[in-house]
Amino acid sequence: MFLPFKDHLKEHFPKVEQSRILVAISGGVDSVVLAHLCKKANLDISLAHCNFHLRGEESEGDEAFVLELADALEVEVFIESFETEAYARSKKISIQMAARELRYHWFEELRETLDFDYIFTAHHANDNLETFLINLVRGTGLEGLTGIPEKNGAILRPLLSFSRAEIEEYAHNSHLKWREDSSNASGKYMRNKIRQEVVPKLLELNPQLLESFNNTQEHLQQSAVLVEDYISALFPRIAKQEDYGYSFRIKMLKTIPNVRAVMYQLFKSFGFTEWNDVYELLEAQPGKIVYSKTHRLIKDREKLLLTTLSSEDEREYEILAEEEVVMLPMGTFQFETARELSEVGKDSIFLDQNKLKFPLTVRKWEEGDHFHPFGMKGKKKLSKFFKDEKLSLPEKENCWLLCSDDEIVWVIGYRADARFGVDEKTSTILKLTFTP
Amino acid sequence: MFLPFKDHLKEHFPKVEQSRILVAISGGVDSVVLAHLCKKANLDISLAHCNFHLRGEESEGDEAFVLELADALEVEVFIESFETEAYARSKKISIQMAARELRYHWFEELRETLDFDYIFTAHHANDNLETFLINLVRGTGLEGLTGIPEKNGAILRPLLSFSRAEIEEYAHNSHLKWREDSSNASGKYMRNKIRQEVVPKLLELNPQLLESFNNTQEHLQQSAVLVEDYISALFPRIAKQEDYGYSFRIKMLKTIPNVRAVMYQLFKSFGFTEWNDVYELLEAQPGKIVYSKTHRLIKDREKLLLTTLSSEDEREYEILAEEEVVMLPMGTFQFETARELSEVGKDSIFLDQNKLKFPLTVRKWEEGDHFHPFGMKGKKKLSKFFKDEKLSLPEKENCWLLCSDDEIVWVIGYRADARFGVDEKTSTILKLTFTP
Numbered sequence: 040m041f042l043p044f045k046d047h048l049k050e051h052f053p054k055v056e057q058s059r060i061l062v063a064i065s066g067g068v069d070s071v072v073l074a075h076l077c078k079k080a081n082l083d084i085s086l087a088h089c090n091f092h093l094r095g096e097e098s099e100g101d102e103a104f105v106l107e108l109a110d111a112l113e114v115e116v117f118i119e120s121f122e123t124e125a126y127a128r129s130k131k132i133s134i135q136m137a138a139r140e141l142r143y144h145w146f147e148e149l150r151e152t153l154d155f156d157y158i159f160t161a162h163h164a165n166d167n168l169e170t171f172l173i174n175l176v177r178g179t180g181l182e183g184l185t186g187i188p189e190k191n192g193a194i195l196r197p198l199l200s201f202s203r204a205e206i207e208e209y210a211h212n213s214h215l216k217w218r219e220d221s222s223n224a225s226g227k228y229m230r231n232k233i234r235q236e237v238v239p240k241l242l243e244l245n246p247q248l249l250e251s252f253n254n255t256q257e258h259l260q261q262s263a264v265l266v267e268d269y270i271s272a273l274f275p276r277i278a279k280q281e282d283y284g285y286s287f288r289i290k291m292l293k294t295i296p297n298v299r300a301v302m303y304q305l306f307k308s309f310g311f312t313e314w315n316d317v318y319e320l321l322e323a324q325p326g327k328i329v330y331s332k333t334h335r336l337i338k339d340r341e342k343l344l345l346t347t348l349s350s351e352d353e354r355e356y357e358i359l360a361e362e363e364v365v366m367l368p369m370g371t372f373q374f375e376t377a378r379e380l381s382e383v384g385k386d387s388i389f390l391d392q393n394k395l396k397f398p399l400t401v402r403k404w405e406e407g408d409h410f411h412p413f414g415m416k417g418k419k420k421l422s423k424f425f426k427d428e429k430l431s432l433p434e435k436e437n438c439w440l441l442c443s444d445d446e447i448v449w450v451i452g453y454r455a456d457a458r459f460g461v462d463e464k465t466s467t468i469l470k471l472t473f474t475p
Numbered sequence: 476m477f478l479p480f481k482d483h484l485k486e487h488f489p490k491v492e493q494s495r496i497l498v499a500i501s502g503g504v505d506s507v508v509l510a511h512l513c514k515k516a517n518l519d520i521s522l523a524h525c526n527f528h529l530r531g532e533e534s535e536g537d538e539a540f541v542l543e544l545a546d547a548l549e550v551e552v553f554i555e556s557f558e559t560e561a562y563a564r565s566k567k568i569s570i571q572m573a574a575r576e577l578r579y580h581w582f583e584e585l586r587e588t589l590d591f592d593y594i595f596t597a598h599h600a601n602d603n604l605e606t607f608l609i610n611l612v613r614g615t616g617l618e619g620l621t622g623i624p625e626k627n628g629a630i631l632r633p634l635l636s637f638s639r640a641e642i643e644e645y646a647h648n649s650h651l652k653w654r655e656d657s658s659n660a661s662g663k664y665m666r667n668k669i670r671q672e673v674v675p676k677l678l679e680l681n682p683q684l685l686e687s688f689n690n691t692q693e694h695l696q697q698s699a700v701l702v703e704d705y706i707s708a709l710f711p712r713i714a715k716q717e718d719y720g721y722s723f724r725i726k727m728l729k730t731i732p733n734v735r736a737v738m739y740q741l742f743k744s745f746g747f748t749e750w751n752d753v754y755e756l757l758e759a760q761p762g763k764i765v766y767s768k769t770h771r772l773i774k775d776r777e778k779l780l781l782t783t784l785s786s787e788d789e790r791e792y793e794i795l796a797e798e799e800v801v802m803l804p805m806g807t808f809q810f811e812t813a814r815e816l817s818e819v820g821k822d823s824i825f826l827d828q829n830k831l832k833f834p835l836t837v838r839k840w841e842e843g844d845h846f847h848p849f850g851m852k853g854k855k856k857l858s859k860f861f862k863d864e865k866l867s868l869p870e871k872e873n874c875w876l877l878c879s880d881d882e883i884v885w886v887i888g889y890r891a892d893a894r895f896g897v898d899e900k901t902s903t904i905l906k907l908t909f910t911p
Contacts, residue, residue: 178688
């Protein structure tokens with residue numbers, strides 16, 4: 040079997056001949072063939088091997104094999120060890136996802152620091168077909184059927200047009216050696232079954248399956264980019280960036296044809312799964328909320344509001360003393376002594392220094408909070424104040440309170456409390472400015 | 476097995492309870508189950524059966540079976556015979572395509588004339604999954620993966636959420652009778668193989684495959700409508716309707732992101748297959764043409780021109796005498812006698828009646844044609860005239876010539892010939908007006 044690799048490179052990646060290339064190598068047949076083909080094509084390559092330490096001695100054997108291969112090919116080789124399981128645990132992702140992230144992150148780092156032009160990976164047409172079928176079996180959308188692209192930034196996949204059979208035949212005919220991956224990780228069960236039992240049936244129906252599948256992939260990728268282009272063109276018309284995330288004017292959404300399809304595209308990357316609930320927000324009562332694991336979509340009066348679910352909101356921050364500038368996650372507090380009152384914006388207030396008890400605290404509001412709004416007599420529930428000020432839910436949630444001895448000093452950005460203000464007895468006036 | 480048909484109808488097609496419905500029935504298990512379910516749900520149905528006369532006695536048996544079924548269900552039945560093979564031959568399409576066209580055309584006719592509200596067909600989830608896989612095997616694009624929709628105008632498919640297994644189990648448990656289709660038409664080979672060998676493997680990997688596939692289908696359909704919406708929004712910006720078809724300004728096309736993907740969407744319905752050639756037209760020399768079976772895409776100086784391939788162009792038409800109005804396929808010729816010359820537009824000329832020899836002919840131009848352009852001395856090649864007038868290829872091809880004794884009298888819409896014009900010896904002036 041002749042693998043027309045050089046012609047293929049010329050046609051698909053005409054620039055690689057004069058480039059420095061990093062070839063990702065596992066030691067398996069695909070990447071070994073890729074390295075050999077590159078060497079035969081006189082490309083300027085180095086190898087990069089990740090040791091994920093997931094298969095004990097076998098992982099060490101892979102590493103040793105790659106070192107020998109680099110020696111035999113007379114090319115430079117980079118090897119890096121990863122604590123894959125610990126990383127997966129800490130990021131709460133699967134082992135496969137972790138390996139993927141670690142791998143591509145390291146490749147990119149190598150590429151940047153050592154001035155490689157491209158990274159080659161050995162994905163082939165069957166990989167894409169298998170992924171397509173796995174996603175089909177699990178249920179998916181267009182994004183799950185488009186597969187790995189031949190070119191994605193600096194990452195090129197020069198074997199993507201070739202089939203596993205072609206690559207393996209080349210390896211046998213060239214008497215290459217490689218490492219078999221004995222792992223039977225659960226994630227591989229479905230892939231193996233599809234590889235061994237489903238794809239051969241499809242190949243019986245069309246021996247040119249992989250070629251036609253490459254065309255299918257190209258068409259699907261084109262459709263996918265058009266959907267993205269459309270959403271990108273719509274986005275500035277319908278979405279507005281806010282402190283808390285994005286707002287979407289419902290009236291505007293409703294003018295768009297197939298608004299549900301648009302909403303799916305807009306919100307799918309935020310982890311939503313209950314699509315009927317999401318779609319029904321357009322007609323829902325204000326206050327209705329749909330949650331994903333990471334985000335919320337809130338029906339406000341005339342808008343949909345998209346915000347992150349943040350776990351940091353429950354924390355309380357302290358301002359120990361009136362240092363000149365205090366930096367906290369939500370912004371910067373700057374204290375100055377002032378001789379007299381002056382006109383200021385919403386982000387500044389004047390305080391009587393003697394009325395404050397340090398440390399001050401900065402926290403989010405809670406049900407039951409009340410304060411003495413400056414310019415009003417007596418106290419008011421904070422929830423009532425928010426309602427009168429017509430704050431949306433995320434605006435309320437995004438609002439910070441400055442407190443002294445757990446009494447509200449300032450509903451930051453909205454209103455000062457009268458109790459801490461300057462009066463005839465004030466000896467030291469503090470001007471406090473908040474910059475988000 | 477309980478088939479929650481009534482609930483499903485309520486949820487998906489709330490209007491059908493008060494409607495007159497035509498159920499398409501082949502006699503196979505799917506449509507028999509559909510008819511029974513409709514009857515049990517107290518819907519107001521009639522049956523419609525097509526006899527395509529493709530399987531001899533079996534076709535007659537199907538027809539007899541449907542008549543009995545209608546009797547048993549106490550519903551009205553319509554039966555129509557089709558000359559399917561002759562129709563396929565005359566339209567140069569496959570037998571399956573022919574049957575499809577004939578069937579839907581007849582259903583629609585019945586619906587309109589007899590005031591049915593909806594047509595029900597018995598497609599189920601496996602049909603869509605099989606079609607998806609068949610198209611995948613053959614090579615396809617998004618349009619080949621989106622499957623039959625649950626609702627398409629007046630055509631509803633109330634079984635589309637159910638699997639073949641559910642339907643067959645219902646048929647067995649309800650002791651229904653139906654006709655087995657023994658046809659082994661070649662088009663069925665692939666479907667049977669996918670049904671019997673591929674789908675069962677996928678079901679082993681995910682017993683809920685058909686449910687997740689229905690979701691996949693919904694997502695893909697949504698993506699497909701967004702692509703259409705995007706192209707519809709772009710179309711008026713980049714395309715201009717012309718007498719000969721459409722023109723697309725290349726400069727404008729080049730401002731669009733992912734222009735190749737857009738071109739694929741724009742031109743795929745015109746039968747083009749050589750996509751690289753199509754894409755390369757953007758940079759090609761003027762005059763380069765890409766053909767489909769029915770259309771051409773022409774690189775003009777600053778535009779792409781899309782035209783149909785018409786076989787009528789080679790005909791010659793005759794104008795036997797100067798009747799008042801002569802109607803021909805390309806337009807209408809109106810002769811009037813005139814007392815004197817007057818100011819006229821491009822669509823009228825004045826002629827000396829005595830110089831004309833009837834019958835006149837109307838034809839397209841040919842290489843080698845020449846004439847004596849009015850207002851110029853001597854003769855000129857028509858090709859040179861077109862070039863000087865900067866006509867595009869389809870404009871040239873769309874241009875008709877009026878001839879007398881095969882001498883050009885009028886390059887219609889562009890220039891009269893001096894030899895047939897009015898002079899001092901003219902006794903009868905004819906004014907000829909052409910309306911396209």
